[in-house]
Amino acid sequence: MAAIVGASGGAALAEDYRKNPFTLTYGGAITKNEPGQIHIHPVQYKLNGLDIAANVYTPANYDPAKEYPAVVVAHPNGGVKEQVAGLYAQRLAEQGYIAIAMDAAYQGGSGGEPRNTDKPQHRTEDIHGAADFITRYAGVDAARLGLLGICSGGGYALAAAKSDKRFRSVATLSMFNSGRVRRNGFEDSATSTIGQRLQQASQARAQEAAGGKVLYIGGGAAATDAQIAAMPFEMYREGAVYYERSHAHPNSGASPNSGGAYTVSSLLDLMRWDATDQIELIDQPLLMIAGSKADSLYMTLDSFAKASGTKNRELFKIDGATHIETYWVPQYVDAAVARLTAFYAKTL
Incomplete structure (x- = not known):
């Protein structure tokens, strides 16, 4: 935690969203569209009647009359396009790709009520919708479309790629199977309370339908050092620092005082869903990247083992x-980007 928020590291590796004209939070974020350099283009488009907010990153010396491969980047649960999804989209643009990072419907800068609804069918549709938009973007070669999902966005990327064959290849980074975790708990530690939590989700939906208060999981004041230290899993401890301190953004569902990371009623949909259901339908090249010390690694390993439908799969x-x-750690981001660009160069 000290490595993230300490004076020697945090300031250099994160961007204060208030000082960035595009409210980007990551280190090295673009601040101005300079001639001959990569550019960022805030865009908005409709998806199922909702306004979707996104950022498109274009390569240096981008020429709309030429054709470029493109990558859709899906953000983590509680995250927004200005955080890690934007970092990887920018890094891909540096490698010659047009990349789009979009806020999920009901989240971030996108429309939809109740806020921070987090349902798998919506998150998967977000990815299909981003493909609709970016394949019509000037300069995009629709025949060379890739997909990158980060954390829960990785689980939803797997779900989208099962049926959406516009994606010629799919990659995940630190994949998080939201359905499995919301159902069973992290590391399957809460299976004994599944029934109880489903009852709570059912009651929350009934309350919403009756016009009552929308109930949330998460939200409130930022966690104290002691509260973070007491969290049982490293991913959650480091995530609290990332989302609440070092890379905080007000649109993020995981940020302090956001109202809540997701609605309790979303559990009705999340708990009956799993990223690995029918995963054998993925026949595109597949790259799954995860940290060797990540306590979430078991989800990547499980999904990779079940992805039997593709003859071209790689675990890194x-x-x-x-x-x-x-x-956010430069050496790890560099390693991931190097493997991603090699993968997309072969598959797109």
Whole structure:
């Protein structure tokens, strides 16, 4: 934790969203569209009647009359496009790709009520919708479309790629199977309370339907050092620092005073869903990246083992990295980007 928020590291590796004209939070974030350099283009488009907010990153010397491969980047649970998804989209643009990082419907800068609804069918549709938009973007070669999902965005990327064959290849980073964790608990530690939590989710939905208060999981004041230290899993401890301190953004569901990371009623959908259901339908090239020290690694290993439908699959462990460290630590980001660009160069 000290490595993230300490004076020697935190300021250099994160961007204060208030000082960035595009409210980007990551180190090295673009601040101005300079001639001949990569550019960022805030865009908005409709998806199922909702306004979706996104950032498109274009390569240096981008020429809309030429054709470029493109990558859709899906953000983590509680995250927004200005955080790790934007970092990886920017890094891919540096490698010659047009990349789009979008806020999920009901989250971030996108429309939809109740806020921070987090349902798998919506998150998967977000990815399909981003493909709809970016394949019509000037300069994009629709025949060379890739997908990158980060954390829970990785689980939803797997779900989208099962049926959406516009994606010629799919990659995940620190994949998080939201359905499995919401159902069974992290490391399957809460299976004894599944029934109880489903009852709570059912009651929350009934309350919403009756016009009552929308109930949330998470939200409130930022966690104290003592509260963070008491969290049982490293991913959650480091995640609290990342989302609440070092890379905080007000649109993030995981930020302090956001109202809550997701609605309790979302559990009705999350708990009956699993990223690995029918995963054998993925026949595109598949790359799964995770930190070798990540306590979430078991989800990547489980999904990779079940992805039997593709003849081209690769598992890459970033030596020494935890889950959250793959979001921001330069050496780990560099390692992930190098493997991603090699993968997309072969498959797109």
